[in-house]
Amino acid sequence: MQFGYVSPEQIMKDRADYARKGIARGRSVIVIQYAGGILFAAESPSPSLHKISEIYDRIAFAAVGKYNEFENLRQAGVRLADLRGYSFDRVDVSGRALANVYAQTLGTIFTQDPKPYEVELVVAEVGQTLDEDQIYRITYDGSVAADSGFSVMGGAAEQVGRYVSEHFTSGASLDGSLRLAVDALGRDTDEPRQLATASLEVAVLDRERPRRTFRRITQPMLDSLLDRGASEAGSDGTGD
């Protein structure tokens, strides 16, 4: 309970601080363009609680922050995309429209609900060519940014993002981009870590695939893309 006068600036600042703190607790997620599509990489302690998911034929979703909140938004996004595709046509479902709806929703929640959502999202849509790819980042207060090339969210987003921007080249190969993403995810502390493939969640929107372009990259394939032997990787290669 607050007593007395609190300025709107102060209320907004408190809410933003609260949301930012929640988001900063989690590990980072990287979304990065490569020649053949868009790559998503995250460090995820659980193989089944996904931070990266398919929304529609050419659209995927990545999130950091509070799981129940972004999972809720993800399901709503799938419903919206499927509803639009069903009432119009599959080509009429766009990432931009979805990013707008997410922005409106998060903006409303930020100003009107007792507690803002502690989430940050990326909605990415793979185009026919590299130039047509779209990456939208939506923050807890409903701001939208269209990122070009790559997008980093989560705990050490600044540090990780700096590393990615130093090494990013447009139109790189899948394994090159994957290596960069995995290296960058390990730079969230002062001492660089090497992440085990078992703790990685990786997926791509593959430009060349017909219709549903989203594909998870499971551990055996991750190992071969990263040139890692089975002994280094540990654990078994299950995934979906």
Add this chain to the structure above:
Amino acid sequence: MDVSRIGSLPAAFLNPGTSSFTEFLRQYSPELLPGNRLPAGADPGGLAPHGTTIVATTFTGGVVMSGDRRATSGNVIAQRDIEKVFQADEYSAVGIAGSAGIATEIVRLFQLELEHYEKIEGTVLSLEGKANRLSHMIRGNLGLAMQGFVVVPLFAGFDRGFEGGRIFSYDATGGRYEEHQFYSVGSGSYFARGALKKLYRDDLTVDDAIAVTIQALYDAADDDSATGGPDLQRHIYPIVAVVDGDGFRKRDEAAVAEIVESVVSSRNTRPDGPVAPLR
């Protein structure tokens, strides 16, 4: 509800709960459900064209489903090149006979239902689960079926536990029956089934199985005016789908044309088709 004018996500989208798209549609936008826009008590006889014969047969390691290309409206051929066999998802196919408009809408919703479940839950339904979903959807169409818009699907898929193809048939009330070896639905199905009975054997290869379905469709078209035979002049051939361990794929037209032509040319010498041994 106008989908193009959604600004902020309405509460229905954010409610946790169902992973069924149909269920969601029923709550949020029921006017989009198949048949919900039709007035009760209307007599729609002859309003919509009818699709006809679908046949399916298993082979070692999978299942083949084929459908003729004709839609009829009374005694008139409404469409010569309609497609009635569809991919349901990665490992299953669905064919439809009956009222064409409602049937294609049910198929569209069924395809989306499977995809929606997969995306929301992060896992695919079992083959039985898919077959049961379709059963619910056909049952939901019962009111329309009683007005004359009957839709009878045939569902077939590859069962990963069982490592083979399975076939499910339905009645208009949504009753679901597993069929063994082969089955056929639609107006020409009696004739097709007769042919399937004589031509089916346990060691069919995929190409044999395709030939069996083409022969069966030929026999259906031979005796049922609503089933279209292969149209060699217009190059319109049956749609043939194969589902096996590698998933669903539609046989390309050139490959089907080759089999169709060999079937048709053998019928030049014996119009009633291959002879089955007497004992």
